[in-house]
Amino acid sequence: MEEKIRNRLNEQIVAEARRRYGITPDNFEELGGFESFIYGYEKDGAPYVLRLGHSLRRSPGLIQGEVDWINHLARGGAGVAKAVNSEAGNLVEQISDGRGEQFLATAFVRAAGGSVWQMGGWTEPFMLEYGRLIGKIHALTKKYQLPNPDWKRPQWDDPIMTDITSALPQLDSGVMKLVDNNLAYLRSLPTPPDAFGLMHQDAHTGNLFVDEAGNITLFDFDDCVYGHFVYDIAMVIFYAITNHPTPEDFCAQLWPLFWQGYCEENQLAPIWLKEIHPFMKLREMDLYGVILRDIPDYSGDNWVGEFMNGRRERILAERPTINFDFTKIGLVHK
Structure with a gap:
């Protein structure tokens, strides 16, 4: 991840992302991530993933296009982790980073199971x-x-x-x-x-x-x-x-x-x-x-x-x- 993005994240931004998706702090954990910040959480007994990307890397429109296509695939029955709405009904939430740009929050259903190596390999x-x-x-x-x-x-x-x-x-x-x-x-x-x-x-x-x-x-x-x-x-x-x-x-x-x-x-x-x-x-x-x-x-x-x-x-x-x-x-x- 680019340092100029990593250095803009702070706990206030993470807390605002949690608020917008109705996530309680006790059901929230950092999962890592390479190009974005990835977190796991539970809501109403179901597991989800929250992703925090940044507008310096992908514009809000590009993220909207990504999640709209994912949900088209999910509606068609493809095995994909569909995007879910925020509390306000949005698939993409824009959160100011205080420097004229935004963190872009999106949430997805967490995929069931595990890696192919954990689940029997290349059968x-x-x-x-x-x-x-x-x-x-x-x-x-x-x-x-x-x-x-x-x-x-x-x-x-x-x-x-x-x-x-x-x-x-x-x-x-x-x-x-x-x-x-x-x-x-x-x-x-x-x-x-x-x-x-x-x-x-x-x-x-x-x-x-x-x-x-x-x-x-x-x-x-x-x-x-x-x-x-x-x-x-x-x-x-x-x-x-x-x-x-x-x-x-x-x-x-x-x-x-x-x-x-x-x-x-x-x-x-x-x-x-x-x-x-x-x-x-x-x-x-x-x-x-x-x-x-x-x-x-x-x-x-x-x-x-x-x-x-x-x-x-x-x-x-x-x-x-x-x-x-x-x-x-x-x-x-x-």
């Missing part, structure tokens, strides 16, 4: 359900109508959503050149309504919970954008296989099941599957740039250290993120 039923969830979100997106043009979310390549545009030019001009080439290709892709629309953009397993019945609830829609549906799919695969000891073997297990589940909920022309690789490469280079910018010493972080080990050389060699042909879908054996 075949989970892989199928994961595909169904992403497919259902994309199918519902096609029916979404933006109620207010001021709430429109950014495009996938908007500078405010792409860390590499600010992180890499000074840090690694060689990789940035490849980023520019990749972006130019991806921007040349058509944007038909059956393959392009609002998408989560960060639907990895760190942003979902699984309950005991195997139901998945996706949360953290802060990065949702208008983009190619295959980009959402590429993000799922990227984080599933990154740092896996045998990524190709694992992908061979995951991909047919995930794609089968996806196709049960949404139809995406298979020709788009060849674009998984360039979108995975975009995330690979983006993550590389963010780590260079934000984590100068990652020796104590095993996941980051493993990811960065030889990463620059692989990027400069223009090697695919994984050696796998997604167009050869294969059959799921019962």
Whole structure:
């Protein structure tokens, strides 16, 4: 989190956010957060999450667009953590930070269950359900109508959503050149309504919970954008296989099941599957740039250290993120 945002938060602002959502202090706990302040609370016996973001990072209109789309998905039956109203009936509450900007408070139903690793791991039923969830979100997106043009979310390549545009030019001009080439290709892709629309953009397993019945609830829609549906799919695969000891073997297990589940909920022309690789490469280079910018010493972080080990050389060699042909879908054996 940017220091200029962190330094503006104080107990008076947190207390005002609690007041606006009718939260008592004894049912309130800090949960952490990376780009926003996240708190857990209970109200009328049900668990919720309160998020405090800031207008320096996202405008009130962008937050309105996020929560309106989330609730459209929830009404359609998708497994998402829906937004709930404040005591005044608002989905977004603006609280002055005393410096001319605002903290933006939003609250959500707290997802049931726990992480995939706590709930049995990457089982075949989970892989199928994961595909169904992403497919259902994309199918519902096609029916979404933006109620207010001021709430429109950014495009996938908007500078405010792409860390590499600010992180890499000074840090690694060689990789940035490849980023520019990749972006130019991806921007040349058509944007038909059956393959392009609002998408989560960060639907990895760190942003979902699984309950005991195997139901998945996706949360953290802060990065949702208008983009190619295959980009959402590429993000799922990227984080599933990154740092896996045998990524190709694992992908061979995951991909047919995930794609089968996806196709049960949404139809995406298979020709788009060849674009998984360039979108995975975009995330690979983006993550590389963010780590260079934000984590100068990652020796104590095993996941980051493993990811960065030889990463620059692989990027400069223009090697695919994984050696796998997604167009050869294969059959799921019962």
